[in-house]
Amino acid sequence: MTTLVTGATGNTGRHVVAELVRRGERVRALTRNPAAAAGRFPAEVELVAGTHTAPEKLNAVLDGVSRLHITVTAGLAEVGPELVQRAIAAGVRRFTVLWGGWVGPVEQAVADSGVEWTRLEAQEFMSNTLTWAESIRAEGVVREPYDFPSALVHEADIAAVAAVALLDDGHAGRSYNLTGPESLTPRERIAILSRAIRRDIAFEPITREQAVHRLMAIGVSQADAEYVVGWYAAPSDSSTTVDETVERVTGRPARTFTQWVDEHAERFLGRG
Template sequence: MTTLVTGATGNTGRHVVTALRRRGEPVRALTRAPERAVRQLPAGVDVVAGTHTEPDRLGGAFDNVERLHITVTAGLAEVGPDLVRRAVDVGVRRITVVWGGYVGPVEQAVADSGIEWTRLEPQEFMSNTLTWVDSILADGVAREPYDYPSALVHEADIGEVAAVALLDDGHDGHAYNLTGPRALTPSERIAVLARVLNRPLEFVPITHDQAVERLLRTGVSRDDAEFVVGWYAASSEDSKTVDDTVERVLGRPARTFEQWAAEHADRFRPHP
């Protein structure tokens, strides 16, 4: 039984692919960048060009697929329900979906699909820390408008939970809140990075508007920028409350931010 993973080179998709291949499962990786995927993904993955935001152009991507992993991304809300319908029509029997921060049209279509499904509701990704790379390399600082705690989750844990839900019974109809083992503020994360990198680093506050403008310069729409920065300004209890779901599903503790920082330390170090 083949699993189709959409967004297979993304923050979470590549970890889903890796976790599935680690268990010896056949995987088809859907990606806009097949050349990069071949270099980045494990051996034995069937890489196909395409995107889940164009379900009517997927062609043979669904051939012999019985499991599907979806990550809700920008542009999927309108076409995502059609993607789910097509999956059901071709015989997919189990779906996992990484939500977009709330139960929207795609998440609801998965829940209403009539087949087995599991919704993954991760809180903030540890990989969001990578947005600090340039400022840390330039002057040893991270600039954020708010210094509130967040129960950050490692993307590899999301991938492994998805693989378990796709391959093992007992997860149908569950919505899994996924966090790391500790809630950390940005200034606490900076302190961890400073220890890992063995160099002084500093947290520098900026205004709400400066944070929005920074996102706009990356091509994000103003509505999306306000949503993201507003999420930090008025974070929910779920976003800062540690949940043991990762440990219960995987049978081992969730990865720590210290582990994440050690794995990505070279990204924050200058290279000749």
């Protein structure tokens, strides 16, 4: 049987592909540019061109697929239900959905689909820390409006849970809250980063308005920027409290932020 992974070159998608391959699954990886992605995956991965935000063009891609991993991204809300319908018509009988932060049209369409599904309610990704890389390299500073704790989760742990839910029985109809093994404030994360790269890093508070404008400057809509910054301003209990779901589902402890930093330390090194 074949599993289709959408967003296959993204922060989580590439880990989902790798975990499925590790478990011996036949994987079809959906990407806008298969030629550019070719060197990033094992030879046995079938790279196919397309995007999940254009489901009307995916009939051939869905042919022969029995399992589907969907990463909810911008632009999917309007067409996601059509993607789900086309997937079921093509023979998909098991879904995993990495949610977009709430139960929106895509998440609801899968839940109402009548086939097996598992929703991955991942909290903040550890890879969000990469947004600090440029200012750390250039100035040795991190600028954020808030210093609240977050139970960040490693992207590879999200992928590990996705693989279990896709390949093993017993996970249908479940929503999994996914966190890392510790809840850390930005200052605490900075201290870990500082030790790893052997450089002092300062924390500089900014206003909420500055944080919104910073996101808009890189192309984020004002509505989305307000939502993201608002999420940090009033984090939910599920985003700040450690949940052991990763360990319960995969049988091993969730990866720590220190482990993530060790894997990505070079991204924070540079001039200055």
